[in-house]
Amino acid sequence: MAVSPESKRKGLGGWLTEVGRSFFPSMGAREWRETLRGGPAPRPNPRMRVHSNSFWYHIRPRSLSEEATAWYYTMGLGWMSFFFFVLEAITGLVLMIYYSPSPNEAYATMTQIMNDVPLGGLMRNIHRLGAHFMVAVVILHMLRTYFTASYKAPRQFIWFTGMILLFMTLLLSFSGYLLPWDQLAFWAVTIGSSMADAAPGVGPAIGRLLRGGAEIGAGALLRFYLLHIFMLPMLTIIFISIHYYAVRKQEISPIHELFENKKPTKRKIPFLPDQVFFELAVIVVLTFTFIFINNFFWDAKLENHANALETPQHTQAPWYFFWLQGMLKLGDKIVWGLGIAGIIFGALFLLPYIDRNPSRRFKDRKFAVAGGIVALIVFVVVSYGGLPAFGIQKVGSNELAVSYVPVEGEGRVMEVPFDQVPQEKFVYKVYYDATKDAFVEGEFGVAEGPAPEALSPVFKEMLLELKHDVQKWAEYDVLFVRPTVTLTIEPWLYQQATDTAEFSTAVDGLLQKRVTLDMEWTTAGYDKEGNLVETPEKSRYTQYKFLNRNGVVHVGDTEPRN
């Protein structure tokens, strides 16, 4: 090993210098100082030496053209995708320590991570939100590349690998959906994997391979886990390497090619030290911001334990699959869900080979840019149409039950703070009054206790909303004829002092209230000619929900509220 005369030191200092040099050959303390200091480098340029001798610096270019670093051009989106990938990997590793991929334990380990592990809830939040951000950033990166025509020759292959990475990102995000083993996980993946079943020929085989059986169960959980933590990340790392290697080979497409009268600049930004410190600053600021958002403004939800026997009312795919949901509503599952979606993905993959126009100028790409904008608008509209709120025939009684007293999750009643819901038995009735041709409030007030005037304004507002909603659904759902809706609130359980060995029989305030929504309406149906016919029978539907005093703790609250 070459030893520079500068450091013929003995002892620990000398040993450290030797070790340091074995990582970065012939880089002593002086060379490092020269490397990381601003201003022109001395000759021979020590920055060059780091780039050629160290793997970690070798994978970055020695210098970037000033055009490529302009913030308004690439916006660092590709870099940011990688940032999120690393963030997901780090938080994912932390979560893996505590998580166990078996249906009996998965949910329990999730609650353990959220309750008992120091910073565990934060790690989960970051991992969940980071996944959404990563998908968003990757999509934005693709859009930027499209609109600046960076996919054109000689960079077709970069676009192609980028599309694979987009696909990987979606799969990574989706495969992680199942792991918490809560209701959202279970049903979103049930829908997702049933899409695979719809494919003709190999579809059912793929579905079975993915789930390890006919239904989502222990096999599916293990398979999704392995996909999520091993196979997909490995493939993603490989394709990131290929993608980035190609970017290094071809360099970032120059911005001056987009405009007619813009001159290329010759100025270069050295990677060491300017760019490296800039990136460091961005990493630190982004990390801080992300932790801040995740701790104070956002909470990853954990729903109830997965239950194959209890289907939630509106199961929905993650937001980046809304467009697919929207398309499925347009028509046949196979044609729209697989045919059209397949064609769209295929066209995106092959875009550089379809768009043969060699010019990158906006002036020459009017059609492509306009087409891109139209496609983007269509994408947003179809995604919007994919929301559960559109295009699905709804049953009034169901909708009222789901929005006020859902079996799972938070209902409208739960938005009222627990203490502002009446403490005594309370009945509120809305029914149709034929003489006034309107919905009126019937029984209104508490059986015992405070008068209606003494009710909290928030609670009253909720009652008023219920009246409007009853009216709305009676108009919308023609089979929901003249409903009578009763909302009952009853005290159910009182808090005990303790349930430990030193048990006390003293009760300490209400712990639980039961809210019952009872709906009765005239049954109606269509006859052979398609006319609406009312029958003398009545239909009835009742659902109830318990309000817990400690039920919902909002992020940032020091005191739990309902």
Add this chain to the structure above:
Amino acid sequence: MTKNIAVSLLFTLATVALLGFIWIGQTNQRLAATELRQNALQLEFGQRNYEQYCATCHGLAGEGQGPGNKGAPKLSDLQGRLGPGTEAFTRENGIQKKYGSLRNYVEGIIAYGKTGTAMPAWKLQGMRDDQIKAIAAYVMSMQGGAISPVALDSAKSWAATTEAGLPPTATPNEPPLDNPVAEAGKQTFNTYCISCHNKTDASGVGPGLAGLFGETGTKAFGTTLPNGNPVNDENVLDWITNGGGGPGVGPDPQDGASYGAMPPQGQILSEDKILEVIAYLKTLTR
């Protein structure tokens, strides 16, 4: 560049400070708040499971003597009957010695049942640990007069309507059978089988078993078992010992439910016991 270094240093410090703040805040408030919420979720989950699995016998509000089994004990006074300070808790080999706490005892009874009573071993029926824990948490929350009078009233009216809708089921109070073997089988049936199988035509989790050995067979499957074998002593013994499940078990022609899920009982019941149950099944007529 100097600016970037300064920003990096500043935000590194800020991040460390923020993480420290979160860490300390978590142990004091955030974790406590999350735990409260999880406890409430558990209580709600326990309640749903209680209504599904336990309320039929123990009553909606734990008042006991529910519509499904008039012999089921009251649960809302467990603390007074079995809790700390009572004889059952403190005696030699009592609850304290064997289980440590009343909650553990409740969990144990839900999981492994109580021999000699109709209380089934739910864990062996496929109930998960988190369900058992949640139900126990709910049962514990009932103790000490915590249930409101309104809830008790509503539980009573629920029991009345449920009872009116339920098919008549034999209770442990029915007169003993003449045949001592069949009588012993009845006890076993009431302990291990009745949570899924009715003694009438009505389907529960499994098919009703009235008339199994009769000329017309059961309502659901007639004179064959779900696996296609004819009903006789040998085949029924095999079915109970080894259970159903697996391919070839078709849906019930009556209501479309699949009855392939009969769990094997060979590990729980000896062959003698099963033969006694078969002797008892022969007494059930349609």
